[in-house]
Amino acid sequence: MPSTTSTAPGAPRAGTSTTPHPRRWLALAVIAISQLMVVLDATIVNIALPQAQADLGISNADRQWVVTAYTLTFGGLLLLGGRIADYWGRKRTFLVGMVGFALASAIGGLATTGGLLFAARALQGAFGALLAPASLALLTVLFTEATERAKAFAVYGAIAGGGSAVGLVLGGVLTEYADWRWCLLVNIPIAAVALFAAIPLVPESRAHGDTRYDVPGAVVVTAGLVSLVYGFTKAAEDGWDATATIAFIAAGVLLLAAFVVIELRSSHPLLPLRILLDRNRGGAYLASTLVGAGLFGAFLFLTFYFQQALQYTPLEAGLASLPVTAGVLVSAGVASQLLPRVGAKPLMVAGAVLAAAGMLTLTQIDLDTSFVSHLLPAQVVLGLGLGFTFVPLSSLALVGVPEHDAGAASATLNATQQIGGSLGTALLNTFFTSSVAAYLATRIPDPASQAQAAIHGYTVAFAWGAGLILLAGLATLLLIKVRKEDLATGGAVHMG
Template structure:
């Protein structure tokens, strides 16, 4: 990887007075991103109720989650380029309006086809919105102190959205109806859109922006195939034809995409973005973090409801310490963003998440929430906040015209990591649980928890190894913030 040192105070930024509405702009775009993040998990707890309401089979039920991940993860890179093409403000408004409309259609869906179409549209408009959010933050907050605070707040929002989605999904499903897990996005999008109209200034479209059609087709198809393969691996098995074909197609298409990007004048994802040592290490850190974090959240959702017998609302509230840990991590790392080496920020964050996964690996059926589960949430939240703030700030620092694409690559890494972690570690957990059940017939809860423990310890080891790789990639040359 080559090195491109970042600049804490770009000349253009220091010559321009700060926008007096910049904190309102942060509130608006963070609210929009919170909505997108919540929808990654809000339907999880609602699935049993939804399945009964629409008379779905188990495979059909799984597609409600998968199709959102396909639309969002597959279109993020294209969304970054469309943000440049249309302009950040227009892309924000289009993303919010489209997400609200898709949510209303999903809430009113009378059957599976309409619901899946709505979920796919949610993912697509979310993929347009997210790169514009990051580009807006990078352009609005250029001074080191304010940049650290702004990305710290954004990191709390993005990192806590999954846990808040579980809480909100449980409350809405218990006290209203699963459809409100979709309808709730409409007022959130309206509030965020009003904030964007008030606080985000229109900016001229970047000159010379064109859509790399070949790259867009290859990247979108490749990412969708990869996400689909990971999503189907857990229910269908890694050896199933759909899983193998999807993963193979994804790898081939993304390899073709990488080759194409070195041959076109205006690439969808310029190679210089990924080959920068700081950004490359950040993307890898987010990939590993997301794999471990989302698998842990999946395991803990099952553990709280099926082993400790928590209600959906109580299980959702049990996730709140995750947000407390996130806020602590963000508060600790934000002042260091412009002063410390990238690797000295990313590596400790990954190590803390690995420690949380290792602790999760020791949980048993008779473990208590306060002595075992709560510390897991705090550690994973602390490390997640630490890594996400660092990665998002690093990816967009000094990126110039590549800001939207660089920010989209962070979220693409997160989405692929989440899909990979959930699929791979669920398979490991299922295999270990089956072996335990054969050795101890009738011990179903014990077998499930044993499987989660094996998978969590394996994830902790992998994340520790990834921390070493990130350390090597991001330093010593070019790793210092200047």
């Protein structure tokens, strides 16, 4: 799926050598391969999920864990991963992240139960939280000249944008002509190539100074988010008023409140709260969370709709999902040109309205909906809206941020999108399951009714997704006050 591209959580510190590394372009190729692997994993698994669910006997209530187990650990540990890369060594962290990601992919590809697949996805997220910030930090160290750095980040950003499209097609090919398991196992040869190339080509670097980590903060925030998502899952199974549902949601809220207390008292907080308290950045993070919540869940149900309702093959489903990515790439280019002229707020509000309109169009689906006349334009409009949203978000996250907070500010933006996606996927899956059950409760449960019940569930999920994206637009309208002049001269360098 599309994602924002941001600066490294570990930008080079004062005293870092500015002499260009002689093999920096070869190192860029290695880092690009690792980025492609991480980006592929977001979309390639979506296409495989219907077959994985059937093969492993995963329930409708639990299937969202294939997505959320990854995004929760990735988003929850991303800031800690950036700190580890800075102080433990960026190359060392990169290599460990690569090996761990490949091993977790092997476990997932060979999983015999849903629980083992969920655990493997969580491990992938944890190692991805090491790999992603280490990759970005290495780029900032390798490319010290402004023009070269811009080119390097353009390559990185192109992979971040285009890799999701590659994942959709590759996921379809592997699932249809090999097995869904290869959507995970394919990471092993990719990681092996990158690993053996990285050892001689990528230089080691690390930050100096105090190297303490906020491990309690990372553990508590991740546990809180997992508890919330599990509470949403229990709501799908037992109802919102069930004791277990209330207990897990309450525990999640309490743990997140404890995380705030830990950050306020920590001398080296995982997330300096001063970053959140700025009105514009706070608004950007809230909008990012809400857009992620609406978007991740929508992609999950679009995949199931294509393959289960319209009977598309996995490859056809992957190709049918490409219009969203195409829309994002087109509007992101336009938004980059318009941002200095009109500012962030108009683009983000327009983007939210467009994306929500595309999502609302998807609520009009049925068992025989035309792809060309309905699904194609709906996805293009959704993608156009997302592109107009993502580009300003990346800039807003860094407006007026002191240099020493730039990495944390941009990593927080990525984390909010992943966390929003986790919560949104779980929430929308709960609404889907509940609405299907309610639909069938008043009808004879024959095959025709069950097919229509699934359609009803998809439309409910898409409607809630549209609502979350509109809420992101409303948050932008009320909270974002930054002027276009501030974006051009913000206090931090934006690379994305």
